[in-house]
Amino acid sequence: MTQANPETGPILAEGVDQEPVEHNRRIFTGGRLAFIAIAAGIYAFFHMAALNGLSIFAMTGGLVNLSFLPDFPMETWNFRIVHVAGALGLGFLWFAGCGYPTDMSRSQRWIDVVSAVLLLAALFSLGVAIWFAVDIAAGVKWNGISKEIKFKETWLYGVPLMVATVASIVLSWFNKRDRASLTMPDIVLAVCGVSVAVYLIVIYGTLMRNATGTPFAPIGISIAAVAGTLLIMELTRRVAGLALVIISLVFLGYVFVGHLLPGFLNSPQITWERFFSQVYTDTGILGPTTAVSSTYIILFIIFAAFLQSSKVGDYFVNFAFALAGRARGGPAKVAIFASGLMGMINGTSAGNVVATGSLTIPLMKKVGYDKKTAGAIEAGASTGGQIMPPIMGAGAFIMAEITGIPYAEIAIAAIIPAILYFVSIYFMVDLEAAKRAMRGMRDDELPRVAEMLKRVFLFLPIIILIVALFMGYSVIRAGTLATACAAVVSWLTPYPMGIKSIFKSFENAGQMSIQIIAVCACAGIIVGVISLTGVGARFSNLLLEIADQSQLLAMFFAMCISILLGMGMPTTAAYAVAASVVAPGLVSLGIPLLTAHFFVFYFAVVSAITPPVALASYAAAGISGANPMETSTASFKIGIAAFIVPFMFFYNSALLMEGTWLEILRAGATAVVGVFLLSSAVQGWFMGRAAVWFLRIALAFAALAMIEGGWTTDLIGIGVAVVVVFIQRVIKPKPGATLRATGMD
Structure with a gap:
């Protein structure tokens, strides 16, 4: 990983920009590789073109004429349907439904034969959907009442589609092939995804979207939605694991048993036809989560892919090494x-751990951190990237979509909470290093700062993004300008981007987007359930009842639910679900909209380092070789101050940039001091000395006093901290077995 260079010193970071290969991703060669690469590149470029409308083609001097496309950019619902269908098609072809065989001698020819029959059924349903389009174009009136139309939709379209979908999903669980092979069940699933999309575009195009949830809705909408829901959950299982799928199944089950449950969980009885005719609309799958994944998220995935092609990720990490590597515990x-810089673009905490942790974790172990702590530090740092403006791992865009608050306002409000998060992690790391008397890295082990500064222009794409956003450009236009800048900047590096590498970037973006699109669509299922059953409103009432006893208890309850809902899920899905269930309840308590959503967003993010299901910690443990549960516990301890930050801006909205500059500066400064005191209490190390147990308790009390935000409590906190310093310096109590006694060393 380390390579000497006489000009710049050792190059510590190489390959940070390389996308890790998932355990079930197929590795194609030859014609299959060319096909999937072209399909992924076209898919990503289609989004860039559609989002920018015809203006992107105007930049080419009119060389490309799209006048033959009268509805370009596409109508919103159709665009989202194509967005999801494209991810389904690419995802089923790229990601296997089961592991790869160790014994290639076992014949599975029978699966191919059955799948060939299922392929005919899928193609038949697709053909019928096209037939419907022709009939509707010829003037046939479509509704959900006509017996003839019901028969066509049920038996000619619905039954073949459902048989092909369900059977192919099951067959894909057992169809083990080598990594270079396409399998017949997955081809069938890709065709089923296209069939669902074609039917919905045709039917919604006849204004039947207004009939969803009513007896006038064609039965085919419900059947297509069932098939689409199954396809989305199966792809989510392949690319993101079972956690989100299980939660989705629980919510789907609630739709049909909710009327049997007691108390606030009781919901009206809903038929499957009515529910599914609505879930594949903008109240569910095509709602806020897919709206964001089809616009902002995929745009910034393309941006990240362009940065990868120009090796900016390697530069970010080397730049961080040059600046911080000499400090104690440098790595x-x-x-x-580095994780903060990479994580705000990356979009997933676990993915960020894999990208930067493969380098930083071994180096942390080298300078003295045990493997459990090394993994925990990387997990905590990578998780923080999700709250780092301006991109916030796409979370800011989802928040803007759900709340209606302008993106720029959200990005500005995120500045101090992000600083507090990383300051808390920094203090924990620094105090840990001080306790262990660690050294930093030697000069000959690090890149030279002067040489790194010569390439500081590689930050230009991110600077242009920030400047464009705050100049009032739309997010789409700003992201497009930043992407173009990344290509231009690459011409000043050893990795200049030409036509081939630009296409490769679009191909990588198409592949990278599959997971997040599937996750957002699956989260849309949950959002649809919450919306259609009204459980969110009943949860709000429950919070109000708790708040009658104690508002702090209600906030604590909201924190626990946000973390539980987020466990095992990527940040975007975790926040989308928590925003639907928890945030409305907080708003009903009288908490400002922005504060409520930041509260649940923050805890949805830190769920990635919260035991027992801590995805970022488990990913770090896989690299460090430590026990996953021990690593998640250690990462929880390292990030403990971060769990206090949402309560800080709940009690003091100045931390969200609301108030005068004096109020904001005072709140930020006292919060930093409070976070430092809390970190000192947790680590048992204060002002260069080990702190005995009663001083640690005093420091924790002082920290909480500083966190509350009032003048009186701030003065109390400072006073207690001064007393602790006096006791340490004058009375000098012996630490003795303090660290061992507390069990927190």
């Missing part, structure tokens, strides 16, 4: 800076 502090 740990590098992990904080």
Whole structure:
């Protein structure tokens, strides 16, 4: 991983920009590789073109004429349907439904034969959907009442589609092939995804979207939605694991048993036809989560792919090494800076751990951190990237979509909470290093700062993005300008982007987007359930009842639910679900909209380092070789101050940039001091000395006093901290077995 260079010193980071290969991703060669690469590249470029409308083609000087496309950019619902269908098609072809065989001698020819029959059924349903389009274009009136139309939709379209979908999903679980092979069940599933999309575009195009949820809705909408829901959950299982799928199944089950449940969980009885005719609309799958994944998220995935092609990720990590590597415990502090930079673009905490942790974790172990702590530090730092403006791992865009609050306002409000998060991690890391008397890295082990500064222009794409956003450009236009800048900047590096590498970037973006699109669509199922059953409103009433006893208890309850809902899920899905269930309840308590959503967003993010299901910690444990549960516990301890931050801006909205500059500066400064005191209490190390147990308790009390935000409590906190310093310096109590006694060393 380390390579000497006489000009710039050792190059510590190489390959940070390389996308890790998932355990079930197929590795194609030859014609299959060319096909999937072209399909993925076209898919990503289609989004860039559609989002920018015809203006992107005007930049070519009119060389490309799209006048033959009268509805370009596409109508919103159709665009989202194509967005999901494209991800389904690419996802089923690229990601296997089961593991790869160790014994290739076992014949599975029978699966191919059955799948060939299922392929005919899928193609038949697709043909019928096209037939419907022709009939509707010829003037046939479509509704959900006509017996003839019901028969066509049920038996000619619905039954073949459902048989092909369900059977192919089951067959894909057992159809083990080598990594270079396409399998017949997955081809069938891709065709089923296209069939669902074609039917919905045709039917919604006849204004039947207004009939969803009513007896006038064609039965085919419900059947297509069932098939689409199954396809989305199966792809989510392949690319993101079972956690989100299980939660989705629980919510779907609630739709049909909710009327049997007691108390606030009781919901009206809903037929399957009515529910599914609505879930594949903008109240569910095509709602806020897919709206964001089809616009902002995929745009910034393309941006990240362009940055990868120009090797900017390697530069970010090397730049962090040059600046922070000499400090005590240097690699740990590098992990904080590098993971923050990479994580805000990356979009997933676990993915960020894999990208930067493969480098920083071994180096942390080298300078003295045990493997459990090394993994925990990387997990905590990578998780923080999700709250780092301006991109916030796409979370800011989802928040803007759900709340209606302008993106720029959200990005500005996120500045101090992000600083507090990373400051807390930094203090924990620094105090850990001080306790262990660690050294930093030697100069000959690090890149030279002067040489890194010569390439500081590689930050230009991110600077242009930020400047464009705050100049009032739309997010789409700003992201497009930043992407173009990434290509231009690459011409000043050893990795200049030409036509081939630009296409490769679009191909990578198409592949990288599959997971997040599937996850957002699956989260849309949950959002649809919450919306259609009204459980969110009943949860709000429950919070109000708790708040009658104690508002703090209601906030604590909201925190626990947000973390539980987020466990095992990527940030975007975790926040989308928590925003639907928890945030409305907080707003009903009188909490400002922005504060409520930041509260649940923050805890949805830190669920990635919260035991027992801590995805970021488990990913770090896989690299460090430590026990996953021990690593998740250690990452929880390292990030403990971060769990206090949402309560800080709940009690003091100045931390969200609301108030005068004096109020904001005072709130930020006292919050930083409070976070430092809390970190000192947790680590048992304060002002260069080990702190005995009663001083640690005093420091924790002082920290909480500083966190509350009032003048009186701030003065109390400072006073207690001064007393602790006096006791340490004058009375000098012996630490003795303090660290061992508390069990927190």
